[in-house]
Amino acid sequence: MAKSLSNGKNIILVTGGSGLVGQALKKMAAEENRQDEEWFFAASSDADLTDRDQTRKLFEKVGPTHVIHLAAMVGGLFKNLKYNLDFYRKNILINDNVLQTSHERGVKKVVSCLSTCIFPDKTTYPINETMIHDGPPHSSNFGYAYAKRMIDVQNRAYNQQYGSNFTAIIPTNVFGPHDNYNLEDSHVIPGLIHKCYIAKRDGTPLTIWGTGKPLRQFIYSDDLARLIIWTLRDYPEIDPIILSVDEQAEISIKDAAEMVVAAMDFKGQVIYDSTKSDGQFKKTASNDKLRKYLPNFQFTQIEKAIKESCDWFVKNYDVARK
Numbered sequence: 001m002a003k004s005l006s007n008g009k010n011i012i013l014v015t016g017g018s019g020l021v022g023q024a025l026k027k028m029a030a031e032e033n034r035q036d037e038e039w040f041f042a043a044s045s046d047a048d049l050t051d052r053d054q055t056r057k058l059f060e061k062v063g064p065t066h067v068i069h070l071a072a073m074v075g076g077l078f079k080n081l082k083y084n085l086d087f088y089r090k091n092i093l094i095n096d097n098v099l100q101t102s103h104e105r106g107v108k109k110v111v112s113c114l115s116t117c118i119f120p121d122k123t124t125y126p127i128n129e130t131m132i133h134d135g136p137p138h139s140s141n142f143g144y145a146y147a148k149r150m151i152d153v154q155n156r157a158y159n160q161q162y163g164s165n166f167t168a169i170i171p172t173n174v175f176g177p178h179d180n181y182n183l184e185d186s187h188v189i190p191g192l193i194h195k196c197y198i199a200k201r202d203g204t205p206l207t208i209w210g211t212g213k214p215l216r217q218f219i220y221s222d223d224l225a226r227l228i229i230w231t232l233r234d235y236p237e238i239d240p241i242i243l244s245v246d247e248q249a250e251i252s253i254k255d256a257a258e259m260v261v262a263a264m265d266f267k268g269q270v271i272y273d274s275t276k277s278d279g280q281f282k283k284t285a286s287n288d289k290l291r292k293y294l295p296n297f298q299f300t301q302i303e304k305a306i307k308e309s310c311d312w313f314v315k316n317y318d319v320a321r322k
């Protein structure tokens, strides 16, 4: 990372600091407790980043030397199916405000967040970082996907025009404590954890949407947080980098559901509602570029990660985002 300021501190602003990934970052930063870094985790209550003036006021207050840009309108397949326009507009506004304000304030480095679901739907596998703009994304989330792709375009434009050091990470599906557990809008693992909790409490069946056949590479939020901190301090490129578990770690939705059932010790009936969409069948991504930089990075074993996530939800049911 760029050398610390004269007072010896780098000031790191995390937009989206109250969310799933932001909370994992907060935990990792606290564990490290580096004396040459000061972290600020912003929620939407600190500034609505769709508003340029509020964005500027937040940057004025925090005075960041570095920004980890996580803030976004985020959701699972079924929320994306319903709100493609909102996902596009809100995220385009947030991203332009954060990048332009970072430029105006002379921020040394910005790490923004794309997603493996933004790649072309018709593609060869495994997907890699060079393929982002090679064709239209899956129809279910085209609004979110195009807004995210523009971060990569803007990063390259800021670098070409001003020499800015703005880069991006491309995480695969993330899960962990402090997720969004809303039954309609959430991603699959938090949705299944919440549904399993209700089924166990009420003695009703657990309904899994779709066929359970689609394939995903799930990354634990704690692991992603460690990789984001590495990206901020040591990743030298403007081009984005996929942060995902290995291709061999790809599992089906059914596998993930069975891990949640085991972790929650649910003994009731499990039903598949195949009238609900499966969404993208697969989006298998290569983490070869990450492995070139960090060949020995150890991902948390997924059953352990899902167990920790379930335990967190059960313990924090009253305060979890539902």
Ligand code: NAP
Pocket (backbone or CB within 6 Å): 015, 016, 017, 018, 019, 020, 021, 022, 042, 043, 044, 045, 047, 048, 049, 050, 069, 070, 071, 072, 073, 074, 075, 094, 113, 114, 115, 116, 171, 172, 173, 174, 175, 178, 179, 180, 187
């Ligand atoms: P999340 O739990 O939904 O958190 C979203 C964060 O963004 C929250 O802190 C939220 O603040 C903030 N936010 C939303 N709208 C805002 C606005 N208008 N102004 C200011 N802040 C706003 O999302 P997440 O899963 O942590 O996602 C973090 C990043 O990772 C996102 O960029 C997402 O696209 C990316 N990503 C996520 C996944 C995944 O599976 N979760 C996969 C790939 C990439 P409040 O809490 O105050 O609302």
Ligand code: GFB
Pocket (backbone or CB within 6 Å): 075, 076, 077, 078, 080, 115, 116, 117, 118, 140, 141, 144, 172, 173, 174, 185, 186, 187, 188, 189, 191, 192, 195, 207, 208, 209, 210, 211, 212, 214, 216, 253, 276, 277, 278, 279, 280
């Ligand atoms: O995490 P998810 O909602 O999004 O997973 P994607 C959807 C898959 O899980 C589909 C099945 O195959 C669903 O049929 N599924 C089963 C469920 N039960 C449930 C449930 O209770 N809730 C949910 N949500 N799914 C998203 C993109 O795609 O990936 C977003 O739409 C984002 O933009 C995210 O990038 C990372 O993995 O299909």
